[in-house]
Amino acid sequence: MPQGRERVVEDAAARGVDVRIVERPAARSLHEAAALLGIEPSDIVKTLVVKRHDGDYLFALVPGGRKISWAKLRALVGVNKLSLPDASLALAATGYERGTITPFGSTTAWPVVADAAVVGRTVAMGAGEHGYSAFVDGDALIRAFDATVADITDPE
Numbered sequence: 001m002p003q004g005r006e007r008v009v010e011d012a013a014a015r016g017v018d019v020r021i022v023e024r025p026a027a028r029s030l031h032e033a034a035a036l037l038g039i040e041p042s043d044i045v046k047t048l049v050v051k052r053h054d055g056d057y058l059f060a061l062v063p064g065g066r067k068i069s070w071a072k073l074r075a076l077v078g079v080n081k082l083s084l085p086d087a088s089l090a091l092a093a094t095g096y097e098r099g100t101i102t103p104f105g106s107t108t109a110w111p112v113v114a115d116a117a118v119v120g121r122t123v124a125m126g127a128g129e130h131g132y133s134a135f136v137d138g139d140a141l142i143r144a145f146d147a148t149v150a151d152i153t154d155p156e
Contacts, residue, residue, distance in 0.1 A: 004127070006105075008105045012136070016140075033064075042066075044124050045124070049093055058113055100132075113148045114150075116152075123135070123136060123138050
């Protein structure tokens with residue numbers, strides 16, 4: 001099985017989505033990462049692995065400067081309990097380490113929920129390997145995964 005960036009590029013191509021992978025140095029903060037990439041912090045989208053009460057997972061796409069609103073996400077998904085799994089469970093669920101996670105090329109195709117702020121913009125997200133970011137059209141990303149779009153975040 002291909003690793004990291006290769007999985008991202010292959011899966012994106014199979015879904016008909018243009019993705020641009022760029023190398024970037026490590027950053028100590030969201031603002032530093034955005035400055036290194038020449039974008040606004042809100043253009044960086046974290047892909048968070050969320051564990052459902054039944055043991056399955058979903059991906060939550062969360063723009064920089066925002067955090068999951070657990071109440072909103074629970075109401076949308078229709079469950080009473082959601083949580084962020086530890087790093088080893090996230091790796092087992094996706095094949096990616098934290099900080100590199102993306103729905104593209106995940107070892108399991110979990111459902112995707114995108115915050116409404118992802119719509120209509122180009123975003124940078126994990127690229128399957130540390131030291132890289134993947135730039136993708138948010139609308140194409142949403143279509144590629146038939147993502148549910150909703151207000152699932154609050155300001156940090």
